[in-house]
Amino acid sequence: EMAKGEYVCPIDADDDVSADFIRELIDRALETGAEITLPIMRNCRSGEEVEIFDSEALDKGSVYTGWDLVAHTLYEWRFGMNGGLYEKEFYKKCLNYLLGLRLTVKAPVVALTESLMFIDEAGSRVLLMDAEKVAFAAKAVYNYRYNPDSVVEIKSARSFNVLDSNMFIRQALLDHGCSEGPLWRRLQLHLSTCLADKMAKYVECYSKLSAHDRREALKTLKRAYRNYDPAEAAPAISKIFYVIFRSGFYSAVMLFYLRNCLKFRLQCFRGRF
Structure with a gap:
């Protein structure tokens, strides 16, 4: 609301950027109209x-639809x-939509705010869903x-809130008319692996969490499982994942934890030989 320029560029406090970072982004934005x-x-x-960029799937020189x-x-x-440059009015419009999202879920989700x-x-x-043009500035x-001391890395109940955020991603896709096809299956894979990972993490980090955080993390997991x-x-995940999720909440938590333990032991075994 306070910004007077035509663009906004959020940058995390503990990260850094290359020389002429803003200039490179703005030059590319003006060149492409993105x-x-x-x-x-x-x-x-x-x-x-x-470098976080899949050169086999994407081209830095191309302009994409979001x-x-x-x-x-x-x-x-x-x-x-991270560090993307956005047209200010476009950014405000998307942010207002995001903060006004209303979810259709079985169990109430923590508000995004x-x-x-x-x-x-x-x-x-x-x-991305609302952008007509997205470009990359290679320089x-x-x-x-x-x-290790950032809020994302600290072991606390807050780290499980990504499961609530996933419900907002799902709702945004539904609001944009996507409820089937490859993109919807990709979302289901995303939701499944994230929930499975957090179930396993709960057991793994149990002793490191305070009693309060254990309760809050468990509430979040149960809420995510109900939703x-x-x-x-089913069309996006393996039969093993499907059976585990259908086994019940507490059974799924332990089975995903045991799966991770077995996977880690196999990796160690392969490393030795």
């Missing part, structure tokens, strides 16, 4: 810099949206710095 212009994101962790890119954000991110830690998870997809580099529909997800 509502969203994205830098090339690098994940900087343990002394390594890994809708074409949504699928590349579900289940796995094939490009980064109460889960600000993951508001960008839903917000990024909403921005603008966004360095995502791993911070999850294995039958809806």
Whole structure:
């Protein structure tokens, strides 16, 4: 509301960007007429810099519709949206829609404004769904710095709120007329793997959580499980996942935890030989 310029560019406080970052983004935006212009994101962790851009699936020089890119954000991110440049009025319109979303769910979900830690998870997809043009600025580099003390990394009940945010992504797709086809199946894969991962994480981190956080995390997991529909997800997930989800809440939590343990042991075994 206070911004006077034509563009906004959110940047996380613990990250950094390349020289001439804004200039590169604006030049590319003016060249293409894109509502969203994205830098090339690098994940900087343990002394390594890994570029988050799937060159086999995407071309940095091309201009895409946002809708074409949504699928590349579900289940796995094939490009980064941190540090993106947005036309201000377009950004405000999408934000107002996001904050006004009304969900059709079985179990009430925490309001998105109460889960600000993951508001960008839903917000990024909403921005893409409404963008006619999205471009990449190849010379603008966004360095995502791993911070073990950040709110995302700290083990707390808040880290489970991504499951609530996923419901907003699902609703946004429904509002945009997507309830079937490859993109819908991709969403179901995204919802399934995220829920399975958080179920396993709950057991794994149980001893590290306070009594309050255990209760809150369990509430979030139960809410997500009630809103999850294995039958809806069946075309996108394996039969094993389907059977586990249908086994009941507590059974699913333990089975996904045991699956992760077995997967880790197999990786260690392969590493030895």
